[in-house]
Amino acid sequence: MSTPKPETGHIAPYTHPAAGWGALKxxxxxxxxxxxxxxxxxxxxxxNQADGFDCPGxxxxxxxxxxxxxxxxxxxxxxxxxSTSMRVTPEFLAQHTVTSLMTQTDYELEQHGRLTHxxxxxxxxxxxxxxxxxxxxxxxxxxLRALPDPNQAAFYTSGRASNEAAFLYQLxxxxxxxxxxxxxxNMCHEATSRGLPQTIGVGKATVxxxxxxxxxxxxxxxxxxxxxxxxxxGELRECARRxxxxxxxxxxxxxxxxxxxxxxxxxxxxxxSSTRIASMFVQPRLGGDFALIKGxxxxxxxxxxxxxxxxxxxxIDVDFVREHTVGFSDFVDxxxxxxxxxxxxxxxxxxxxxxxxxxxxxxxxxxxACWGMGLTQHKHSVPTVQIxxxxxxxxxxxxxxGAGLLPVRGHSNVQGDRTVGIEEKPEPEFLDRLQAAxxxxxxxxxxxxVVHTISAMLAGKVKVFVGLGGNFSTATPDTPRTYAALRxxxxxxxxxxxxxxxxxxxGKEALILPTxxxxxxxxxxxxxxxxxxxxxxxxxxxxxxxxxxxxxxxLSEIAIVARMAAATLGSEQIDWLWYAQDYARIRDAIEQxxxxxxxxxxxxxxxxxxxxxxxxxxxxxxxxxxKAQFLVNRIDKDTPISRARQQYGDRLMVMMxxxxxxxxNTTIYGLDDRxxxxxxxxxxxxxxxxxxxxxxxxxxxxxxxxxxxxxGVQRHVEDFVLVDYDIPQGCLGAYYPETNPLVPLxxxxxxxxTPTSKSVPVLLTPSRHQQTAMG
Numbered sequence: 001m002s003t004p005k006p007e008t009g010h011i012a013p014y015t016h017p018a019a020g021w022g023a024l025k026x027x028x029x030x031x032x033x034x035x036x037x038x039x040x041x042x043x044x045x046x047x048n049q050a051d052g053f054d055c056p057g058x059x060x061x062x063x064x065x066x067x068x069x070x071x072x073x074x075x076x077x078x079x080x081x082x083s084t085s086m087r088v089t090p091e092f093l094a095q096h097t098v099t100s101l102m103t104q105t106d107y108e109l110e111q112h113g114r115l116t117h118x119x120x121x122x123x124x125x126x127x128x129x130x131x132x133x134x135x136x137x138x139x140x141x142x143x144l145r146a147l148p149d150p151n152q153a154a155f156y157t158s159g160r161a162s163n164e165a166a167f168l169y170q171l172x173x174x175x176x177x178x179x180x181x182x183x184x185x186n187m188c189h190e191a192t193s194r195g196l197p198q199t200i201g202v203g204k205a206t207v208x209x210x211x212x213x214x215x216x217x218x219x220x221x222x223x224x225x226x227x228x229x230x231x232x233x234g235e236l237r238e239c240a241r242r243x244x245x246x247x248x249x250x251x252x253x254x255x256x257x258x259x260x261x262x263x264x265x266x267x268x269x270x271x272x273s274s275t276r277i278a279s280m281f282v283q284p285r286l287g288g289d290f291a292l293i294k295g296x297x298x299x300x301x302x303x304x305x306x307x308x309x310x311x312x313x314x315x316i317d318v319d320f321v322r323e324h325t326v327g328f329s330d331f332v333d334x335x336x337x338x339x340x341x342x343x344x345x346x347x348x349x350x351x352x353x354x355x356x357x358x359x360x361x362x363x364x365x366x367x368x369a370c371w372g373m374g375l376t377q378h379k380h381s382v383p384t385v386q387i388x389x390x391x392x393x394x395x396x397x398x399x400x401x402g403a404g405l406l407p408v409r410g411h412s413n414v415q416g417d418r419t420v421g422i423e424e425k426p427e428p429e430f431l432d433r434l435q436a437a438x439x440x441x442x443x444x445x446x447x448x449x450v451v452h453t454i455s456a457m458l459a460g461k462v463k464v465f466v467g468l469g470g471n472f473s474t475a476t477p478d479t480p481r482t483y484a485a486l487r488x489x490x491x492x493x494x495x496x497x498x499x500x501x502x503x504x505x506x507g508k509e510a511l512i513l514p515t516x517x518x519x520x521x522x523x524x525x526x527x528x529x530x531x532x533x534x535x536x537x538x539x540x541x542x543x544x545x546x547x548x549x550x551x552x553x554x555l556s557e558i559a560i561v562a563r564m565a566a567a568t569l570g571s572e573q574i575d576w577l578w579y580a581q582d583y584a585r586i587r588d589a590i591e592q593x594x595x596x597x598x599x600x601x602x603x604x605x606x607x608x609x610x611x612x613x614x615x616x617x618x619x620x621x622x623x624x625x626x627k628a629q630f631l632v633n634r635i636d637k638d639t640p641i642s643r644a645r646q647q648y649g650d651r652l653m654v655m656m657x658x659x660x661x662x663x664x665n666t667t668i669y670g671l672d673d674r675x676x677x678x679x680x681x682x683x684x685x686x687x688x689x690x691x692x693x694x695x696x697x698x699x700x701x702x703x704x705x706x707x708x709x710x711x712g713v714q715r716h717v718e719d720f721v722l723v724d725y726d727i728p729q730g731c732l733g734a735y736y737p738e739t740n741p742l743v744p745l746x747x748x749x750x751x752x753x754t755p756t757s758k759s760v761p762v763l764l765t766p767s768r769h770q771q772t773a774m775g
Contacts, residue, residue: 004719004769005105009671009680011700011723014255060229060408061209061535062608075231077662077669081498082517083547086113088499090130093119097126102504106474106737107668107682112499115514116551121506128503128512133555136511137567143464143491143509144568150177150443152463154453157183157422158470159411160518162531163540164586165557166413168579169468170421171589172565174431175440175574179447180462181424184414184470184665186450188373190752191381192407193418199389199629200398200405201622202614204415205537207368207404212239214402217364218246220278221388222289222374222758223408226256226675227661232408233257236277245360248278250374251286251656252686252733253726255675282357285348285728286654287759289375290384291635292347292354297391298335299358315362317396324619325393327630334632342635348728366402367392373410374656377758379640382751383633390630398628399619409536411665412518416534419612420590424449430593437592438574449753450476451745457485465507466493466564468557469515471666473502477743477755478715495560497550500666501737516556520545524559529583531558532604534612540597541609558583640747644708644761650694652708655685656758657736657743666737673735678723685764686725686733695764699724702767705734707742707760715742719769732762 092112098121101109118136119128131139144153155173157166170181185193193203200206212218212235225232233256240246248257257278284292304315321328344351361367369392375384389398389405397403409415421430424447431442448456454476456462465472465486472494476482482505486492489507496503497517503510516522522529522545530542555563562580571577579585587600596612603610615621621628645652660682662670672679676686685703692699701722707715717739727733736757747756 004683007671007681007683007721009678011677011681011684011721012679013677014675060231061537061539062231062541078664079519081110081667081669082114082519084113086111087550088112088115090117090119090128093128098128098504098506099126101499102501105668106501106666107671109499109501110668114498114517114550115496115512117553118514119512121510123508128510131511133563136513137563139509139511140466140491140493140564141567144176147463151180151445151447152461153178154180154182154448154456154462154465156450156453156465156467156470156472157181157417158468159184159409159414159417160469161417161422161557162413162518162533163416163420163590164531164583165468165561166417166422167420167590168558168561168565168576168586170423171434171438171574172561172569172576174421174434174442175438175565175569177443179424179426179443179445180453181422181447182450182453183417183422183424184411184475185418185422186424186753187377187475187755187757188410188414189376189407190449190754191376191385191749192371194752195382195385196389196405196407198623199386199393199631200616201620201628202616203407204614205404205406206398206614206616207406208537208539208611208617209235211366211368211402211404215239215366215368216244216402217360217367218244219249219361219367219369220247220257221249221369221371222376223370223372224250224252224254224256224658225408226254227659227663228372228410229408230256233277240277240279245280245364246278247280247282247357247360249282249284249289249292249357251283251728251731252658253281253283280357280360282349282353283726283728286656286731287378287380287639287641288347288349289378290346290380290387290633291343292349292357293384293387293391294335294338294635295340295343295347295349295351295354296358296361297331297387297394298338298340298343299355300362300391300394301332301335303358303362316394320393320396324396324399324621325628325630326625327632331390331630331632334634338635342637346635346637348730361391361395364395364397366400367395367397368402368404368406369397370406370408372408374758376752377656377749377754377756379747379749379756379759380633380636381749381754383631386631387633389628393628393630399617404617406536412535413533415536415538416532416540419534420594433593437589440573451748451753451755454478454482454485454745457488460488463490464493465489465491466495467502468495468561471500471502473505474500474666474737474740477740477747477757478745479737479741481713481745495557513560514551514554515560516545516549516554517547518543518545520547520549520554522556524556524581524583527582529556529558531583532587532609538612538614539609540604540612542604556580558586640709641759641761643710648708648763651763652730653687653691653732653762653764654730655705655732655734655739655742655760655762657739657760658733660735663735676723676725681721682735683720683738684723684734685720686723686727688727688729688731689724691729692722692724697722697764697766702769703764704767705732705739705742706763706765707744708763709744709747709761711744711746713744715744717741719767732764
């Protein structure tokens with residue numbers, strides 16, 4: 001393993017509210033650092049909408065698309081990064097070998113700016129050289145047509161792709177003959193997508209933004225709004241100010257949900273005041289959410305029993321349960337049989353805290369449960385999502401105003417991509433409609449997800465990899481093995497706006513195809529085109545880029561997909577270029593194939609778009625029974641972590657990967673994580689001070705981290721600084737992608753295949769680099 005680059009920085013505890021003047025300061029820093037092209041800072045007040053700002057970053061919904069200030073610090077970072085004046089030109093790439101660029105950090109790679117020309121890898125010089133667009137598409141076609149089996153190619157999709165690009169992409173790939181669609185959903189909310197349909201019939205939110213105006217209780221499970229979707233804090237602020245109870249259920253006590261100063265409210269900014277967000281904090285140990293929620297459900301049954309004995313109002317919504325659900329009695333029997341000792345031990349939460357949390361839930365008349373990857377990146381993530389659904393059904397908190405389930409998605413269209421067909425396990429009905437609309441027989445065999453794609457590349461079963469956005473090599477687990485997998489491919493293709501690590505971890509032949517960003521003007525045949533996305537609450541809306549393209553040589557994602565398809569398959573059966581000439585034609589095609597998109601072009605033209613309403617919102621349950629289904633899942637005490645603990649005892653720690661505040665997914669905007677008090681550092685590991693002392697370590701000491709897994713592969717990262725933090729004993733936190741090498745490829749969520757990045761068994765040892773330096 002190579003020696004990490006030395007870092008200079010410091011730890012300084014953050015004691016201020018989230019956002020406020022600190023957010024505005026960092027907005028200014030990023031605008032200056034990114035050297036926005038032409039100094040066009042006015043773009044922040046008018047972006048992707050005729051009159052206002054439509055954030056192209058995260059998937060949190062916009063309450064008012066025409067509101068100038070409906071953007072946040074992270075939205076500014078995303079727009080400024082895309083609008084930078086820095087360029088990665090053919091001249092730049094002629095000066096740097098791929099080997100030399102690989103020594104740069106992800107932050108350094110990000111700072112080089114926008115890609116300007118299509119480029120092909122030259123193995124003789126170890127550099128990328130310019131290539132004509134037609135030649136690039138011919139190269140892709142040659143490789144794809146040469147494969148004896150279409151399943152030897154895999155087609156990745158990032159959540160930045162629009163509905164139009166994603167639909168055309170899946171159409172091309174299925175016409176080519178495979179369902180190999182690894183996508184970013186496989187690494188984040190796949191447990192939601194696989195778990196919820198078994199309980200309520202759909203893997204999406206059952207709330208809209210207006211429900212927050214009516215909710216009296218909001219439960220936040222496993223996500224950090226201040227960093228991952230800051231605009232949510234504005235919504236939570238309004239809820240808190242009108243008296244709603246907000247509870248944070250997260251191993252890390254995050255500053256962003258303690259207090260918040262809203263940049264959109266002058267009084268708070270000028271007076272230095274703030275709003276208290278969460279009034280209660282519960283910190284389960286990593287992987288303990290399933291046992292915690294099951295404990296809440298068990299305690300709710302006990303409280304309901306007490307209410308029946310004393311003739312008080314029932315806490316179980318018996319009318320909802322009787323009319324809308326099946327399986328409740330079996331679920332209650334399982335709860336009664338569950339041991340409190342096991343619940344407490346596995347959750348890491350004292351019984352009195354579980355009781356207090358349950359009392360809050362029981363008092364709520366209209367409850368919204370939100371969750372992020374803190375629930376979904378574990379071995380038992382599917383049962384965790386399902387038991388949360390069970391808990392909400394027990395009190396009828398699905399399908400009525402002010403209540404419901406809200407999986408908080410990451411990138412702006414990660415949900416929309418799945419809706420329009422980016423799915424390695426497509427439903428037969430979808431394929432039937434695709435066949436009827438386009439006249440070809442789609443493949444019926446299930447394809448590869450992310451983890452299976454990497455395994456297939458390692459085994460020589462996938463020889464061509466195409467990435468529609470994203471940074472595959474950096475987002476994925478088991479980094480050295482992922483690198484080896486990509487390097488075994490005959491061809492790797494990346495459609496991207498900026499240089500990233502995946503362009504340097506390439507196949508025998510490789511292409512970088514530069515594309516327009518969402519903030520840029522996209523004209524086809526002289527007509528401006530808009531693209532649509534679906535946010536976390538299933539609102540579909542259109543946006544139009546307004547900045548000049550970074551280079552005249554850029555093509556839109558849709559144009560790239562269409563020309564790749566035409567070069568590979570020809571245009572006799574499907575006229576790919578005709579679709580790319582007018583994106584409304586793609587929306588008409590989506591309307592033909594996918595339910596809910598009736599009058600797509602007309603409805604999306606209305607400001608704010610339309611709601612793609614899941615049936616569960618109206619208490620219509622698309623399940624085999626026709627009702628919402630209580631599912632029984634038991635606490636599993638025989639896990640890789642429990643077995644590792646038997647071997648290593650108290651030395652064994654459980655690590656979660658997380659992102660810093662200066663980071664969006666794999667994009668590193670800066671080196672500060674100010675809400676956690678980290679400045680200029682990324683190789684840090686957060687630890688409970690009691691654990692640090694027990695292990696005989698010092699605050700600020702450098703340590704190495706080693707995974708514990710049973711396949712004989714050594715997974716090891718070096719030279720991380722210990723930072724004392726409010727985290728449950730036995731648990732650690734560290735940033736990705738720096739700690740992705742520790743996540744075993746085979747360690748995935750049961751029933752969803754998501755890497756278990758929030759529950760990695762590890763050992764800490766003093767850093768060999770620091771030991772050597774200390775002599």
